[in-house]
Amino acid sequence: MKMQKSRLRPLTLRNALLSAAVALGLVACGQESTQAPTSTATPTAMTSAFSDQAALGAGKFAANCAACHGVNLEGTTLGPLLSGRPFLQRWGDRTPSLLFSNIKANMPPGGNEGISDADYLAITAHILDTNGVDAITAALTASTDFTIADNASELVANRQRSEPPAPEGITVAGNVDDYSPFVPVTDAMLEAPDPADWPMIRRSYDAHSFSPLDQINTANVDSLSLEWVWNMHEGDSEPSPLVYKGIIYLINPGNVIQALDGKTGELIWENWAGPANRQDMRNIAIYNDKIIQATTDARLIALDARTGEQVWETAVADNTQGFENSSGPIVADGRVILGLAGCARYIKDDCYISAHDANTGELAWRFNTIAKANEPGGDTWGELDDIFRAGGETWITGSYDPDLKLTYWGTAQQKPWVPVSRHLTINDEGLFTNSTVAINTDDGTLNWHFQHVPAEALDLDEVFERVLVNRGGEKLVFSLGKYGILWKSDRVTGEFKGYKETVFQNAFTDIDAVTGRVTYREDIQNAKLNEWTSACPSSAGGKDWHSMTYHEPSGLMIAPLSQTCLENAAREVALVQGGGGLAASRKFFEMPGTDGNLGKIGAYNVDTMEEVWSHQQRASFHTGTMSTAGDLVFVGDLDRRFKALNARTGKLLWETRLGTSVQGHPVSFAIDGKQYIAVTSAVGGTSPRTVPDVIATEITYPRWGNALYVFSLPGN
Amino acid sequence: MTPAKLVNTLRRVFSLCFSLAILVCVISFNQNTARAAEANGFRARLSPMPTTPQTKNTITGSGEALVSLTGNTLTLTGAFAGMSSVATMAHIHNGPPAQPGPVVAALTATEATDGELTAKIELTDEQLMALKENALYVQIHSATNPAGELRGWLFAQP
Numbered sequence: 001m002k003m004q005k006s007r008l009r010p011l012t013l014r015n016a017l018l019s020a021a022v023a024l025g026l027v028a029c030g031q032e033s034t035q036a037p038t039s040t041a042t043p044t045a046m047t048s049a050f051s052d053q054a055a056l057g058a059g060k061f062a063a064n065c066a067a068c069h070g071v072n073l074e075g076t077t078l079g080p081l082l083s084g085r086p087f088l089q090r091w092g093d094r095t096p097s098l099l100f101s102n103i104k105a106n107m108p109p110g111g112n113e114g115i116s117d118a119d120y121l122a123i124t125a126h127i128l129d130t131n132g133v134d135a136i137t138a139a140l141t142a143s144t145d146f147t148i149a150d151n152a153s154e155l156v157a158n159r160q161r162s163e164p165p166a167p168e169g170i171t172v173a174g175n176v177d178d179y180s181p182f183v184p185v186t187d188a189m190l191e192a193p194d195p196a197d198w199p200m201i202r203r204s205y206d207a208h209s210f211s212p213l214d215q216i217n218t219a220n221v222d223s224l225s226l227e228w229v230w231n232m233h234e235g236d237s238e239p240s241p242l243v244y245k246g247i248i249y250l251i252n253p254g255n256v257i258q259a260l261d262g263k264t265g266e267l268i269w270e271n272w273a274g275p276a277n278r279q280d281m282r283n284i285a286i287y288n289d290k291i292i293q294a295t296t297d298a299r300l301i302a303l304d305a306r307t308g309e310q311v312w313e314t315a316v317a318d319n320t321q322g323f324e325n326s327s328g329p330i331v332a333d334g335r336v337i338l339g340l341a342g343c344a345r346y347i348k349d350d351c352y353i354s355a356h357d358a359n360t361g362e363l364a365w366r367f368n369t370i371a372k373a374n375e376p377g378g379d380t381w382g383e384l385d386d387i388f389r390a391g392g393e394t395w396i397t398g399s400y401d402p403d404l405k406l407t408y409w410g411t412a413q414q415k416p417w418v419p420v421s422r423h424l425t426i427n428d429e430g431l432f433t434n435s436t437v438a439i440n441t442d443d444g445t446l447n448w449h450f451q452h453v454p455a456e457a458l459d460l461d462e463v464f465e466r467v468l469v470n471r472g473g474e475k476l477v478f479s480l481g482k483y484g485i486l487w488k489s490d491r492v493t494g495e496f497k498g499y500k501e502t503v504f505q506n507a508f509t510d511i512d513a514v515t516g517r518v519t520y521r522e523d524i525q526n527a528k529l530n531e532w533t534s535a536c537p538s539s540a541g542g543k544d545w546h547s548m549t550y551h552e553p554s555g556l557m558i559a560p561l562s563q564t565c566l567e568n569a570a571r572e573v574a575l576v577q578g579g580g581g582l583a584a585s586r587k588f589f590e591m592p593g594t595d596g597n598l599g600k601i602g603a604y605n606v607d608t609m610e611e612v613w614s615h616q617q618r619a620s621f622h623t624g625t626m627s628t629a630g631d632l633v634f635v636g637d638l639d640r641r642f643k644a645l646n647a648r649t650g651k652l653l654w655e656t657r658l659g660t661s662v663q664g665h666p667v668s669f670a671i672d673g674k675q676y677i678a679v680t681s682a683v684g685g686t687s688p689r690t691v692p693d694v695i696a697t698e699i700t701y702p703r704w705g706n707a708l709y710v711f712s713l714p715g716n
Numbered sequence: 717m718t719p720a721k722l723v724n725t726l727r728r729v730f731s732l733c734f735s736l737a738i739l740v741c742v743i744s745f746n747q748n749t750a751r752a753a754e755a756n757g758f759r760a761r762l763s764p765m766p767t768t769p770q771t772k773n774t775i776t777g778s779g780e781a782l783v784s785l786t787g788n789t790l791t792l793t794g795a796f797a798g799m800s801s802v803a804t805m806a807h808i809h810n811g812p813p814a815q816p817g818p819v820v821a822a823l824t825a826t827e828a829t830d831g832e833l834t835a836k837i838e839l840t841d842e843q844l845m846a847l848k849e850n851a852l853y854v855q856i857h858s859a860t861n862p863a864g865e866l867r868g869w870l871f872a873q874p
Contacts, residue, residue, distance in 0.1 A: 067769065110768025506814055534766075536814045565814045567766045587766030592813035592869040593850065595761055694772040695764070 048137035050125060057126030060119045064108050073130050080278075087131050089320065092149030096140050098578055099148070100124045105416075105573050111585035112571070117142065128152075166254070166276030169310070174268040176306045179261050180246045184289045185305075187333060191402050196670035198243040200330055201283035202547050202624075203667070206468035207399040209549035209626050211668035215675035216713055217630030221644045221654045224711045227676065228265035232706040235278030236684025238545060240624075240665035241708065244286055248669075248678070249305070250708060251284050251328070253277075255295045259308060262678075263671050265710065269308035273301050280326050280684055282545070282665075283397060287331040287358045294325040294338050300361055314361035316340065316354060321347050325395075330407075332400040332441050334358050337407055339394025343370075344415040346580040351392045353409055353437075355444060365444030369394060369411045369432050377431030380454075382424045390422075390580050391415035392433045396545060399466045401475070404492065406438045406447055408466035408477055413456035416583035418527055418570035426525040429454035434462045436479060436487075438494060448494030450516070452479070452487055457524050458507060458568055459539040459584065462487075465547050467557065469606055478550075478606065480559050483507060484542020486604055487516065500609040502602045503542040503563050504591055507535045529570050538566035538588050540620075540691035547624030547665060549633060551603075551647045556612060558633050558647060560621040561600040563591040564691050588691045598692055599637055601625065603650060613650035619699055620692040622685060626666040634677060636662020638692055639699050642679055642709070660705030661689075677711045756785035758847065760854045760868035762796055765861065776800045777866050781833055781854045788844055792823060794833035794854070796866055801859040802827050808835070810843065812851045813869050820846075825856055848872070 062071060068079030075081030091099055104112070104120045121140045128140075128148065135151035138144075176182050185199065193199050195212040202209045216224060232239075235253025242249040247268070248260040254276045259268040279296040286292070290302040290311055297319040302311040317323035322342045329338035335355040343351035350370035356363055369392030371377030373385075381389050391414040398409035414430040416422050424430070435451040452462040462481030468491060469476045477491035484503035489496055496516035510519040527533050540562050548559035571583040590596050597616040605612055619639035627633045633647040638661045644654040664680035683689075683703055692699070762779035764772075779796030796803070806825035811817025820843055823835040833854070839847065846852050853869040 064770070108768075108770060110770045504813065506812065534815050587768050587771075589766045589814075589867075590761075590763045592853075593871050596763060690769070694767050694769055697772055697776075 049139035050136050051129065053122050053139045054125040054129035057119075057122030057124065057129075060115070060123050061126050064115060065123065068108075073127065075278075082127055083131055087127075088149055088152065090322075092152070093147060094578060095146060096124055096128060096144040096148065097142060098576070099127070100140065100142060100144075101574060101576065101579060102581055105571050105579075105583045106581045109582075109584070109586055111569070111587065166274065167272050168274055170269065170271055170308055172267055172270040173307070174259070176247050176259055176268055179266075179268060182289065182306050183245065185244065185286050186288075187402075190287070190331065197245065198241070198667040198669050199286055200242065201240045201285075201328070201397050201665070202399070202465060205330070205332070205400040205402060206550075207465050207547070208467065208552065209547050209624055209665070210551060211626065211628045213668050213670055213675045214629040215670070216628065216632065216668075216677065218632060218646055218653060220713060221630070221632055223713055224644065224654055224656075224677065225714050226656075227710045227712045229710070230260060230265050230267075230708045232680070232682075232708060234683075234704055234706055236280040236686075237680065237682035237706050238280055238282050238664055238685055239680050239682070240283040241667050241678055241680070242284055242286055243667060243669040243678075244305075246669075246671040248708070249284060249286065249291055251281050251293070253280060253684075253706065255281065255293070257284060257291060257293060257303065257308065259305075260708075262669060262676065262710070271303055271308040271310070273299075273310075278684075279324075281328060282326060283328040285329045285331045285336065287334075287336070290358070292329055292331065292336050292358065294328040296324050296326070298323045298325050298340065298342075300329070300336065300338065300356055302358075302361060312361040314356060314363070317349070321345065321349060323349075327395055327397045330397055330400060331358050332407055333402070333405070335364055335441060336361075337398065337400075337441070339397065339409060341393045341395040343393045344390050344580050344582060346388050346390060346575070346577055348387060350389065351394060353394050353398070353439065353444075355441065367437070367439050367444045367446065369437070371431045380429040380431045382428040384423060387577060388423070388575050388580075389430075391430070393463065396464050399468055400441070401468055401491065404475070405441050406491070407441050408468065408491065409437050409439065410461075410463040410466060410479055410481070411435050411437060412461040412463040413453070413459070416570070416573050416581060417459040418457055418568070418584055419455055420527060420529055421570045421573045421583040423575060424455070426455045426457065426520060430456075434481075436462075436466060436477065436489065436494070438491065450489055450494050450496065452481060452485070452516070453483065453518055457520060457527065458533070458535055458566070459582070459586070460507070460537065460541070464543060464545060467548065467550050469550055469557075471555070471606060476606070478557055480543040480548055482537060482539065482541035482544065484537050484561060485511070486557065486559070486609065488606070488609065498609050500604055500611070502559060502604065502611070503561050503600065504536050504593060505542065527568075527570055529572050532567045532569045534565065534567045536565035536591050537562065538564040538687075538691055539586065540564050540588070540687045544688045545686070546621065546688070549625040549627040550606070551627040551631075551633065553629065553631065554648050555606050556603040556647065557606050558601060558603045558625050558627060560623065560625050560635055561602050562620050562688060562691075563594045563598055563600055564695060565589050565591050588694055590695055598696055601633070601635060601645065601650065603647075615645055615650045615652065618696060620688065620696070622661055622663040622688060623679060624665040626668065628668055634666040634679065636664075636666070636679055636681075638689075638696070638701065640681070640701055658709055659707060660702040674712060678708060680706065680708050682706045757873040758783040758785070758870040759873050760794075760870045762794070762854060762856065762866040762868040765855075765864045765867050774800050775861055775865055777829070779833075779856070779866055779868070781868065781870070783847075783870055785844075785847070788839045788841070790835070790837045790839050790847070792833060792835040792837070792854075795831070796825075796833065796856060797830040799829040799856070799858050799865050800861065801865075802829055803831060803856050804859055804862070805857040806833055807855055807857075808837070809853050809855055810846050810851060811853060812849070817851075820852065823854070829858075
């Protein structure tokens with residue numbers, strides 16, 4: 001629908017903007033800003049109710065939104081830009097009413113006390129005005145339903161600084177063969193990786209994050225020294241470098257992949273797959289002669305591992321519907337298997353895990369993580385129509401058992417976060433969310449599932465890595481979610497085998513020792529709209545995306561943990577197509593009884609499930625843990641420290657300080673018989689970053705400085 | 717040495733030994749008492765109330781409260797610093813860790829952004845049990861955060 005124009009700039013942008021696919025999200029942040037807005041939108045020729053409303057909204061935006069989204073809607077490291085092409089691509093074909101309800105339900109995430117509907121409408125008007133919506137005069141109401149792009153006459157890029165167009169494709173040409181003769185990667189190589197390699201996220205299909213190299217060990221780690229450092233592209237980053245025959249394949253923010261000589265740090269090739277944003281991608285995969293990359297806009301791309309040239313590309317999901325990826329694939333038995341994120345909207349399509357032919361990208365199968373009404377498990381969503389069943393993201397890469405031909409994935413919780421917001425109760429379990437799902441790699445069918453936390457109610461998901469352990473004839477799978485509970489199950493049958501609370505939790509009053517069934521505290525079960533509930537851990541997670549390691553020589557599962565708590569209040573969400581979201585206000589505080597130690601590394605005997613040692617400190621940990629046959633475990637923290645502990649005792653043996661917070665997934669590899677340790681420094685990182693930022697405010701670090709650091713022993 | 721002198725000397729030695737013994741006993745008793753006091757010692761780390769990116773610069777400060785228990789008598793001393801505005805009230809509340817609850821007793825707090833806490837409170841048996849179950853916490857209110865700015869649960873000292 002088009003509104004009557006008040007000015008003479010009649011061009012519309014709707015058609016021009018719907019071709020590309022760039023997602024834009026409102027982020028989990030909000031903060032006072034003292035800067036005055038300096039709108040660069042074309043000045044209006046005359047005032048109108050709409051322009052008055054937008055002017056009022058500029059002040060409200062500055063007070064409540066600008067700290068994360070920028071005074072001029074240009075975006076910051078804490079939140080994406082809300083202007084220009086990305087905004088209109090996402091919102092151009094939708095209505096002010098939907099934008100208003102989305103902002104009201106989700107922003108700012110810390111709480112919206114004191115922000116009235118009139119304020120939200122003014123903020124909405126300011127965003128539209130800044131984005132060139134100039135064809136209207138009437139003030140917005142909660143039911144204003146014109147199509148945004150039809151009423152915008154120009155594209156307002158509105159960045160504070162002009163930037164050259166981002167490159168596409170190869171920007172640095174080279175060939176890996178000139179450094180190390182390339183040998184195609186086979187299934188056998190992935191099933192039993194060469195000790196010198198780190199050929200997938202967490203190194204091996206069983207996700208142990210363990211290196212069999214022992215040249216660097218407890219006796220000599222105090223001599224570990226920097227070999228070289230490589231600055232990476234800026235943006236949110238939690239990368240896991242991939243190392244194969246001495247070449248490091250490195251995923252950067254903005255969907256950029258680089259091939260580096262692991263010995264010298266020399267750049268061999270670089271490819272920009274786009275979109276050139278600041279979004280995060282955790283990992284890539286290698287198979288045969290290809291590097292396989294998921295993009296933040298939900299595409300899947302294969303590059304020639306030797307040169308970086310694109311070989312094939314396919315769409316995983318429709319990014320204009322909000323779907324995206326933040327983790328990459330694994331390749332199992334010739335199939336590229338990957339998850340999906342951005343599934344909180346009320347739309348027809350739901351989240352899934354998909355498998356593609358590694359040689360062509362052709363879709364092999366999909367497994368939907370949300371059960372529709374007429375499917376098995378479909379009766380666990382109350383009376384909700386299929387379109388309003390949301391969540392179940394698979395935003396962390398799964399693992400694989402080649403003998404059982406099963407791939408193991410965690411799924412995220414239902415959306416919105418609190419049952420009352422999603423028009424459900426604590427009894428509506430919502431299969432297959434917050435579960436472990438074991439999927440047959442041949443056809444994508446579900447072999448078994450175990451739902452760790454049915455009807456999740458606090459934004460504490462169980463999506464993280466599944467670690468496969470063989471112990472005394474048992475084939476086990478371990479996982480550790482945001483509740484901080486280490487779960488143990490039989491990975492053949494899915495039978496519950498035990499649990500351990502690794503940090504303080506008070507969300508559950510009971511965890512059945514036989515079945516693993518959890519019982520929420522009564523006030524959490526019955527939480528009402530706008531009613532604050534206090535619980536531990538917080539959405540930063542007892543454990544979050546940082547992978548834990550299984551140190552097989554000691555039988556210890558060694559996990560990076562976090563100790564914070566939250567107050568949570570549900571917001572109202574209308575059951576409207578295209579709506580949805582997360583819909584809760586949240587506040588954060590230190591976990592009682594921890595003496596302010598946000599960071600904890602805990603080591604657990606996988607047989608007894610007892611804690612063997614822990615290492616606790618004020619700064620939160622921001623890398624996965626990586627253990628080695630040298631009896632070491634490596635981890636990095638917010639306070640820029642990269643540390644090596646004795647894997648058997650937890651004793652601190654070595655530490656150094658990097659340019660900014662140490663974040664990502666440490667790896668180890670060897671070239672010509674010399675062992676290296678590599679780790680990234682990075683910014684971003686979602687809740688595990690934003691929660692410590694408001695609790696441990698005394699910890700300071702540069703808000704830039706993504707880099708790859710490589711260490712070795714001198715003289716080897 | 718005459719027998720009388722010997723007796724006197726022995727008396728003095730005995731007396732001295734007895735006194736030393738008493739002293740040792742007293743010291744030992746005091747040490748045991750101190751140990752008993754330690755066993756009845758509790759500590760709360762005071763840190764900001766639940767906060768967000770919007771409020772992290774307006775809910776600030778840190779502190780510590782130390783509690784000793786003699787029978788049902790709770791003696792509290794503490795200090796705080798760096799609050800965003802002057803302390804207006806301080807209380808002990810009853811609630812399990814990380815779950816707010818009602819006020820149990822008032823504390824005396826310096827009316828400043830940096831100051832001290834003191835209190836001597838006779839606990840009921842129920843409140844005493846709550847303390848031993850980590851279900852009492854200290855909360856300081858301020859002029860700009862009347863709902864509370866600093867908070868910390870009391871845990872037994874090792």
